[in-house]
Amino acid sequence: MRNICLTISYDGTNYNGFQSQPNGNTIQDKLQEAIGRVTGERVETAGSGRTDAGVHARRQTVNFLTTGNVPVHRWPLAVNPWLPADIVVLDAQEMPLTFHAWKSVKRKTYRYSIYCSRYPNVFYRHMHKHHYRQLNVDEMAKALACLVGTHDFTSFCSRKTTKATRTRTIYDAHIEIIRDPESGQPNSTILHIFITGNGFLYNMVRIIVGTLITIGEGRKSSEEMQHILAACDRSEAGPTAVPHGLMLWDVIY
Amino acid sequence: MRNICLTISYDGTNYNGFQSQPNGNTIQDKLQEAIGRVTGERVETAGSGRTDAGVHARRQTVNFLTTGNVPVHRWPLAVNPWLPADIVVLDAQEMPLTFHAWKSVKRKTYRYSIYCSRYPNVFYRHMHKHHYRQLNVDEMAKALACLVGTHDFTSFCSRKTTKATRTRTIYDAHIEIIRDPESGQPNSTILHIFITGNGFLYNMVRIIVGTLITIGEGRKSSEEMQHILAACDRSEAGPTAVPHGLMLWDVIY
Numbered sequence: 001m002r003n004i005c006l007t008i009s010y011d012g013t014n015y016n017g018f019q020s021q022p023n024g025n026t027i028q029d030k031l032q033e034a035i036g037r038v039t040g041e042r043v044e045t046a047g048s049g050r051t052d053a054g055v056h057a058r059r060q061t062v063n064f065l066t067t068g069n070v071p072v073h074r075w076p077l078a079v080n081p082w083l084p085a086d087i088v089v090l091d092a093q094e095m096p097l098t099f100h101a102w103k104s105v106k107r108k109t110y111r112y113s114i115y116c117s118r119y120p121n122v123f124y125r126h127m128h129k130h131h132y133r134q135l136n137v138d139e140m141a142k143a144l145a146c147l148v149g150t151h152d153f154t155s156f157c158s159r160k161t162t163k164a165t166r167t168r169t170i171y172d173a174h175i176e177i178i179r180d181p182e183s184g185q186p187n188s189t190i191l192h193i194f195i196t197g198n199g200f201l202y203n204m205v206r207i208i209v210g211t212l213i214t215i216g217e218g219r220k221s222s223e224e225m226q227h228i229l230a231a232c233d234r235s236e237a238g239p240t241a242v243p244h245g246l247m248l249w250d251v252i253y
Numbered sequence: 254m255r256n257i258c259l260t261i262s263y264d265g266t267n268y269n270g271f272q273s274q275p276n277g278n279t280i281q282d283k284l285q286e287a288i289g290r291v292t293g294e295r296v297e298t299a300g301s302g303r304t305d306a307g308v309h310a311r312r313q314t315v316n317f318l319t320t321g322n323v324p325v326h327r328w329p330l331a332v333n334p335w336l337p338a339d340i341v342v343l344d345a346q347e348m349p350l351t352f353h354a355w356k357s358v359k360r361k362t363y364r365y366s367i368y369c370s371r372y373p374n375v376f377y378r379h380m381h382k383h384h385y386r387q388l389n390v391d392e393m394a395k396a397l398a399c400l401v402g403t404h405d406f407t408s409f410c411s412r413k414t415t416k417a418t419r420t421r422t423i424y425d426a427h428i429e430i431i432r433d434p435e436s437g438q439p440n441s442t443i444l445h446i447f448i449t450g451n452g453f454l455y456n457m458v459r460i461i462v463g464t465l466i467t468i469g470e471g472r473k474s475s476e477e478m479q480h481i482l483a484a485c486d487r488s489e490a491g492p493t494a495v496p497h498g499l500m501l502w503d504v505i506y
Contacts, residue, residue, distance in 0.1 A: 009375050011375045056376070080372065086372055090372055120341055122264045122339050123264055123309070163494045182311060183311075201255055
């Protein structure tokens with residue numbers, strides 16, 4: 001028995017999220033089907049975490065046990081022909097049997113992208129949240145910095161969560177501002193919000209971003225972030241930002 | 254009667270090109286339908302040129318005559334709600350009645366993008382041609398430079414053309430190399446090939462790029478470009494590159 005770890009990338013637009021579902025059409029279903037075509041086995045993959053419908057992954061990690069004897073460097077070439085064009089295997093490694101894509105995670109980074117311009121950019125419409133007003137990025141960055149450290153993130157967690165412990169550690173959180181090199185309109189700015197932590201609660205990044213947008217618009221001040229965090233009450237935070245701006249950026253073991 | 258000039262942008266993936274067709278599903282059809290919703294008139298738009306099925310536009314220009322009294326700055330806001338999410342109006346201007354989006358063009362710029370990496374980037378799959386081998390960009394740039402100036406471009410024109418005169422002037426042609434900032438794999442390079450001219454023949458940019466790729470792969474040398482151009486024979490040039498890497502970048506009047 002071998003433990004194979006794949007790094008995959010996907011455009012989540014056309015899927016009901018990463019995790020297998022009874023009504024199908026998930027990344028995990030497509031991946032397991034493709035691996036099955038290669039090995040003839042019915043494998044069960046574990047991902048580093050779920051991503052919701054419409055959420056993307058630049059580098060997602062999955063592992064699975066197989067008796068198949070495909071040489072490790074051949075896995076991407078073997079699996080990719082069986083995958084749809086919006087899912088790709090980028091890398092493969094053989095790991096000790098104790099390795100588990102979810103349980104062994106040390107840190108994960110998410111990126112959330114906001115496209116600020118008068119009109120949307122059609123080329124980014126599935127990848128960036130469009131925001132037609134300018135945002136005060138300095139205020140957003142100040143508020144975001146409050147979240148670094150170990151905190152109870154109940155305020156930034158969907159009420160639908162089943163997790164009893166909502167304490168997580170954020171190692172880094174910052175905003176990159178870039179001028180859109182491909183924009184056909186003046187004053188288009190892309191905000192990439194990067195958040196790295198040891199784990200994330202259900203909708204956590206999207207609720208953080210929804211709150212940052214409220215602050216960037218001036219409807220809340222950056223000072224309020226501290227109180228929102230301390231309140232441990234979902235109703236204190238802003239709305240959940242749309243899924244398609246979110247991307248699982250990297251997973252570190 | 255007013256002459257309205259719109260700047261539009263579109264993702265050409267889901268369309269049969271710009272130009273109206275009996276079987277519909279073109280950018281022009283969608284645009285005329287949307288304008289009709291605003292004015293109640295049946296307008297005929299003229300574009301700065303056609304784009305083929307799958308080809309994109311960052312800034313395409315169209316004009317049309319209307320008796321509608323929408324204030325000029327309101328046109329984008331009035332038309333956009335009636336357009337699908339992959340077409341957007343970015344700007345509007347009122348022009349003299351003599352202005353014509355195609356006949357008045359001074360120069361146009363196209364960009365063709367090649368994504369060089371072992372595996373495709375799923376996020377660019379509709380926008381960049383994927384090429385899994387490294388290309389010799391110095392050789393490609395040398396060959397491309399031969400095309401600047403006024404030449405008969407018959408070698409770089411589809412045999413299906415109906416144009417009698419194949420002389421065009423290329424003002425600028427260059428290649429930008431960038432590291433993909435969003436890549437999940439090492440050594441991913443994007444080549445953006447920009448070509449600016451006073452007009453382009455049918456498939457001209459795509460045949461130039463197909464020829465440059467042949468040269469970048471070392472199957473032809475950059476010195477041969479001069480001979481290919483002089484031959485005025487389509488069969489001397491390389492294959493026609495796939496449409497989805499091509500984007501109408503800008504139109505100057």
